[in-house]
Amino acid sequence: MIEQAMIKVPVALRKRLDAAPDAPLLIATFGLLLLMILVFSFTAENFFSLSVLRNILTQTSIYIILGVGLTIVLTVGEIDISMGSIIGLAATVLGMTVITWGYPIGVGLLATFIVGVFCGFMNGFLTAVVRVPSIIVTLGTLTFFRGLAYLLGGSTVMVEFPPFLVWIGSGSLVGIPVPIWIAFIAVLWGYLFLKHTRIGQHLTAVGGNGEAARLAGINTRICKIIAFLIMGVMSALATIIIVARMDASQSVMGKGIELQVLAAVVLGGTSLFGGRGVILGSLLGALILSILQTGLLLSGVVHFWQLIAVGGLLIAVVAVRISREPAEGKT
Amino acid sequence: MFIETTVQASQGGAPALEARNICKNFGGIKALDDVSFQLNKGEILGIVGDNGAGKSTLIKSVTGAYRKSSGDVLLNGNSVEIENTRKARELGIETVYQASGLVEVMDAPSNLFLGREKIQSGWLGQAFGFINRRKMRSETVDLLKTVNIKVRNLSAPIRNLSGGQQQSVAVGRAAYWQGEIIILDEPANNIGVDQQRAVLALIERIRETHGVSFIMISHNMDHIFKVADRVIIMRGGRKVGDLRIEDTTREEVVGLITGASLA
Amino acid sequence: MSFSSKHAEPDQPRSVMQKLLDWKEAYPDAASTTATAFILLALLAIFYGVNERFISLLNISIILNQTAAYIILGVGMTLVIAIKGIDLSIGSIVAVSGMMLGLLLVNNDFPVWFALIAAVAAGSLCGVANGYCVANLRVPALIVTLGTMIVFRGVALIVLGHDILFRYPDALLWIARGRILGLAPSVYLAALVVILGFVMLNYTSFGKRVIAVGGNEEAARLSGINIRRVKFTVYVLMGALSGVAAIVWVARLNSTQASVATGIEFHVIALVVLGGTSLFGGRGLIIGSLLGALILGILENGLGVTGFSSFMQQTVLGLIFIGVVALRSWQARRADP
Ligand SMILES: Nc1ncnc2c1ncn2[C@@H]1O[C@H](COP(=O)(O)OP(=O)(O)OP(=O)(O)O)[C@@H](O)[C@H]1O
Numbered sequence: 005m006i007e008q009a010m011i012k013v014p015v016a017l018r019k020r021l022d023a024a025p026d027a028p029l030l031i032a033t034f035g036l037l038l039l040m041i042l043v044f045s046f047t048a049e050n051f052f053s054l055s056v057l058r059n060i061l062t063q064t065s066i067y068i069i070l071g072v073g074l075t076i077v078l079t080v081g082e083i084d085i086s087m088g089s090i091i092g093l094a095a096t097v098l099g100m101t102v103i104t105w106g107y108p109i110g111v112g113l114l115a116t117f118i119v120g121v122f123c124g125f126m127n128g129f130l131t132a133v134v135r136v137p138s139i140i141v142t143l144g145t146l147t148f149f150r151g152l153a154y155l156l157g158g159s160t161v162m163v164e165f166p167p168f169l170v171w172i173g174s175g176s177l178v179g180i181p182v183p184i185w186i187a188f189i190a191v192l193w194g195y196l197f198l199k200h201t202r203i204g205q206h207l208t209a210v211g212g213n214g215e216a217a218r219l220a221g222i223n224t225r226i227c228k229i230i231a232f233l234i235m236g237v238m239s240a241l242a243t244i245i246i247v248a249r250m251d252a253s254q255s256v257m258g259k260g261i262e263l264q265v266l267a268a269v270v271l272g273g274t275s276l277f278g279g280r281g282v283i284l285g286s287l288l289g290a291l292i293l294s295i296l297q298t299g300l301l302l303s304g305v306v307h308f309w310q311l312i313a314v315g316g317l318l319i320a321v322v323a324v325r326i327s328r329e330p331a332e333g334k335t
Numbered sequence: 336m337f338i339e340t341t342v343q344a345s346q347g348g349a350p351a352l353e354a355r356n357i358c359k360n361f362g363g364i365k366a367l368d369d370v371s372f373q374l375n376k377g378e379i380l381g382i383v384g385d386n387g388a389g390k391s392t393l394i395k396s397v398t399g400a401y402r403k404s405s406g407d408v409l410l411n412g413n414s415v416e417i418e419n420t421r422k423a424r425e426l427g428i429e430t431v432y433q434a435s436g437l438v439e440v441m442d443a444p445s446n447l448f449l450g451r452e453k454i455q456s457g458w459l460g461q462a463f464g465f466i467n468r469r470k471m472r473s474e475t476v477d478l479l480k481t482v483n484i485k486v487r488n489l490s491a492p493i494r495n496l497s498g499g500q501q502q503s504v505a506v507g508r509a510a511y512w513q514g515e516i517i518i519l520d521e522p523a524n525n526i527g528v529d530q531q532r533a534v535l536a537l538i539e540r541i542r543e544t545h546g547v548s549f550i551m552i553s554h555n556m557d558h559i560f561k562v563a564d565r566v567i568i569m570r571g572g573r574k575v576g577d578l579r580i581e582d583t584t585r586e587e588v589v590g591l592i593t594g595a596s597l598a
Numbered sequence: 599m600s601f602s603s604k605h606a607e608p609d610q611p612r613s614v615m616q617k618l619l620d621w622k623e624a625y626p627d628a629a630s631t632t633a634t635a636f637i638l639l640a641l642l643a644i645f646y647g648v649n650e651r652f653i654s655l656l657n658i659s660i661i662l663n664q665t666a667a668y669i670i671l672g673v674g675m676t677l678v679i680a681i682k683g684i685d686l687s688i689g690s691i692v693a694v695s696g697m698m699l700g701l702l703l704v705n706n707d708f709p710v711w712f713a714l715i716a717a718v719a720a721g722s723l724c725g726v727a728n729g730y731c732v733a734n735l736r737v738p739a740l741i742v743t744l745g746t747m748i749v750f751r752g753v754a755l756i757v758l759g760h761d762i763l764f765r766y767p768d769a770l771l772w773i774a775r776g777r778i779l780g781l782a783p784s785v786y787l788a789a790l791v792v793i794l795g796f797v798m799l800n801y802t803s804f805g806k807r808v809i810a811v812g813g814n815e816e817a818a819r820l821s822g823i824n825i826r827r828v829k830f831t832v833y834v835l836m837g838a839l840s841g842v843a844a845i846v847w848v849a850r851l852n853s854t855q856a857s858v859a860t861g862i863e864f865h866v867i868a869l870v871v872l873g874g875t876s877l878f879g880g881r882g883l884i885i886g887s888l889l890g891a892l893i894l895g896i897l898e899n900g901l902g903v904t905g906f907s908s909f910m911q912q913t914v915l916g917l918i919f920i921g922v923v924a925l926r927s928w929q930a931r932r933a934d935p
C-alpha cells in the first residue's frame with residue numbers, strides 16, 4: 005500500500021510536469037534565485053530586511069515590465085533593442101507636455117502611450133511589412149528615436165511633476181509600492197496573453213515556424229506588428245515609472261537599458277530563435293540580475309566586479325542550459 | 336459541414352474543384368505554364384511528376400499559398416478568388432503542404448488547431464480569446480488514435496516525434512477538419528509502411544463516409560494505383576497527361592513522367 | 599531546372615538594361631557593392647553642394663583618418679556576420695587593448711613595438727574567450743558577446759578606474775599623426791587590412807569555409823568542414839582586429855580611458871549592413887563594408903561641417919540608415935517575390 009502510494013505520487017507529478025513543459029526550466033531558474041538570496045543573506049548585511057526587498061522589487065519593476073514586452077517580441081522570432089530610446093523619447097514628451105506646456109497629467113500620460121505605440125508601430129511596420137531584419141530596424145530606430153528625443157528636449161532636465169505621478173513612483177497601495185503592482189499586472193497579463201489566448205498562440209506559432217503559421221492561415225505580419233506594439237506600450241509604462249520615481253525627465257533616460265532587459269529575458273529561458281516565450285522566467289531573470297547586483301553592492305564588492313559577475317552569470321547559465329538540452333542547441 | 340456537400344454532390348454535375356489556365360512565374364522562371372484540371376466530386380485525383388515538375392507549385396497556387404500569375408479557380412462551378420490559405424480553408428479546402436506545415440516547437444494540440452483554436456465558451460473566450468486547452472487536448476487524443484500514432488506526452492513539442500509521426504499528425508489535421516476537398520502533397524512520404532497503410536486507409540474511409548474529394552501528390556505508383564481514380568501527369572510546369580486509372584498502366588504513366596512517350 | 603526557357607533566343611539583340619540585369623545576377627556581390635558606391639558618391643555630391651571645402655585634400659585625409667578604426671573593425675565584423683554570428687563586445691575589446699597600451703606606454707616605459715604586440719594579443723585573447731563560448735559551448739553569439747561586452751568593460755574599469763591615461767610616446771602617435779604621401783599611416787594600415795580580408799574571404803579555402811558555415815551550417819558540417827574551428831578562428835580574428843583598431847584609436851586621441859569606444863559595436867554592425875552584407879549569413883562584402891565605413895565617416899564629418907547640431911546628426915543618421923536598408927530589402931523583394 006505504502007509502496008504503491010510512493011510510486012503513484014511521482015507518476016502523478018510527472019504527468020503534471022509533462023503538462024507544463026516550462027516547469028523544469030522555471031524550477032531551475034527559481035532555484036538559482038533562491039541560491040543567490042541564500043548566499044547574499046550570509047555575505048550582505050541586512051539583506052533580508054523588508055525594506056531592502058521592497059527596494060529591490062520596486063527597482064526591478066521597470067526591468068520586469070520591459071521584460072514582458074521583450075519576451076513577446078522574442079517569442080514572435082524578432083528582437084527589439086530600441087526600447088531604451090523609446091523610453092528617452094517618451095520621457096521627453098511626457099516632460100514637455102506636463103512641465104513645459106503645462107497640460108494636466110492625464111494628457112501627459114496619454115502622450116507617453118502615444119509615443120510608445122508610434123515607436124512600436126514603426127518598428128513593427130519596418131520589420132513585418134518592409135521586411136528588414138528586426139535587429140537592423142531597431143538598431144536604426146535606436147539611433148533615430150534617441151536623436152528625436154535630443155532634438156525635442158536637448159539635455160534639459162524637467163522636474164516637479166504633479167502629485168499623481170509622484171504617487172505612481174513612490175506611493176503604495178495596501179502597503180505595496182505602486183510600481184510593484186504595475187509590474188505584477190504586466191506579468192500576469194503577459195502570462196495569460198501568451199499562454200492562454202488565441203493571439204498569444206499565433207505569436208508563438210509565427211516565431212516557431214513562420215511558413216507553417218502562414219500556411220495555417222495566420223497573418224504573420226499582423227502578429228509581428230502586435231508584438232512590437234506591445235513592446236512600445238510596455239516601454240511607455242516603464243517610462244512613466246522611471247520618470248515618476250526620479251520625479252524628473254530627460255532625453256538620455258533609458259540609455260543602455262536594452263542590454264539588461266535582454267539579459268534578464270534570456271536568463272529566464274526565452275529562446276532567441278522564436279517560438280518559446282517564458283514570461284515567468286523573465287520575471288525571475290530580472291529578479292536574479294537585480295539581486296545579484298544589489299547583493300554584491302551590499303557585500304561591498306566594487307561596481308566593476310558586479311559587471312563581470314553579471315556577464316559571466318549570463319553566459320554560464322545559458323551554456324549549462326544548452327549542454328543539457330542538445331536538441332535546443334541545434335536549432 | 337459536409338452533410339450539405341453530399342446533398343449538393345448528388346444534385347449538381349459541376350466538378351468540386353476546377354482550375355483553369357493556371358500560370359505561375361518566379362522571377363523569370365515559368366514554374367507553371369497554363370495548367371488546367373478538374374476534380375470531380377467524391378473523386379481521388381492523383382498528381383505525379385518528377386522532382387521540380389511543378390506539382391507543389393500547382394496546389395500552392397490553387398490554395399492561395401502562392402499568388403498565381405494568372406488563371407481561375409472554380410468551386411462547384413462558381414468562380415472563387417482564393418487570396419490566402421485562410422480563405423481556402425473557409426471555402427472547405429484542407430491542405431497538407433509538402434514541408435508538413437507544422438510548428439515543431441509547439442505541441443500536438445496546438446498544431447492540430449493552429450489558426451483555428453478552440454475558444455472557451457464563457458466571457459473569457461468571447462472577450463479575450465482565451466483558448467480551451469482541455470478540449471483541444473481531448474480531441475487530439477481521439478484523432479491520434481484514428482491515425483494510429485502513439486504520443487507519450489501530449490504537451491511536448493512535436494519535434495520530439497519522429498518525422499513520420501509528424502507527417503501523420505499533419506495528415507490527421509486535414510482529416511480532422513475535413514472540408515469538401517482535401518489536398519495532400521506527398522502524404523505518405525517519409526513514413527513507415529504501417530503508417531502509410533493507415534494514411535491510405537484513412538483517405539478511403541473519409542471518402543466513403545463523407546464523400547470528400549481528394550487530390551494526392553505522390554511519387555509512389557503503388558499508392559496512386561491503389562487509391563486514385565484518375566491521375567494527371569506534370570512535366571516541366573505543364574500538364575502532359577490526364578488519365579483514368581482504369582484506362583492506363585504504370586508503364587504509360589511512368590513514360591509520361593519521364594517524357595519517354597508522347598501524350 | 600527541368601524546363602526549357604522559351605525566351606532565350608540568342609540572335610535577339612539584348613538591351614543595355616538586360617545586360618545589366620544579367621551582370622547583376624552573375625556578380626551579386628559586385629552589384630551590391632556598386633549600389634553602395636553610388637550612395638557614397640551621392641552623399642559626396644550633396645555635401646560638396648552645401649560646402650565646397652568638403653572635398654579638399656585636407657578634409658578627405660581627415661575623414662580617412664577618422665574612419666580607419668571603423669574600417670578595420672568593419673572587416674572583422676564582415677567575417678563574423680558572414681558566419682551568421684554577431685559580436686557586440688568589440689567596443690569593450692578596444693577598451694581592453696587600449697588599457698594594455700596605456701599600462702605599457704604611459705604607466706611604464708616599454709618599447710612601442712612590444713606594446714603594439716601586447717595590445718593585439720590582448721584583443722585576440724578576448725576573441726578566444728568569445729570563440730570558445732560560441733564554438734565549443736554553443737551559446738548563441740548574441741548572448742556570449744552581450745555577456746563579454748559587460749565582462750571586458752568590467753576588466754578595463756577594474757584596472758583603470760576612472761583614470762584617463764595620456765602622453766603617449768611619439769612613435770605611437772605617429773600612426774595617426776604622421777603623414778606618408780599626405781595620408782596618415784593608420785589609413786595605410788586600414789587599407790592593408792581591407793586587402794588581406796578581401797583576399798582571404800574570396801580567394802582562400804578558409805574564406806570558402808567561412809561562407810559555407812554561414813550559408814548552411816548543417817551542409818558544411820556534413821561536407822567535412824570543422825565548423826567549430828572556423829567559428830573560433832573568426833572570433834579570434836575579430837578580437838585581434840579590435841586590438842589593431844584600438845592602436846589606431848588611441849594614437850589618434852592620444853588618450854585611453856576605460857569607457858573608450860562605448861557603443862561602437864552598433865556603428866560597426868550598421869556600416870557592415872550598409873555595405874550590403876546580409877545578416878542571414880553566407881555572404882560577406884569586404885569592399886562593401888569599406889564603403890559602408892566611408893559613408894558613416896562622411897556622414898558624421900559632413901553633417902558636422904554643414905553645421906547640423908549633434909542632436910540633428912543622430913536623427914539624420916538613424917533615418918538614412920533605416921532608409922537605405924529598407925530600400926535594399928524592397929529591391930531584393932522585387933527581384934524575388
Ligand atoms: N518559392 C520559389 N521560388 C522560386 N522558384 C521556385 C519556388 N518554388 C518552386 N520553385 C521552382 O518551381 C519549380 C517547381 O517546383 P515544385 O516545388 O512545384 O516541384 P515539385 O513537382 O513539387 O517537386 P518535388 O517532387 O520535388 O516536390 C522548381 O523548378 C522550383 O525550383
Ligand SMILES: [Mg+2]
Binds near residue numbers: 390391392520
Ligand atoms: Mg513538391
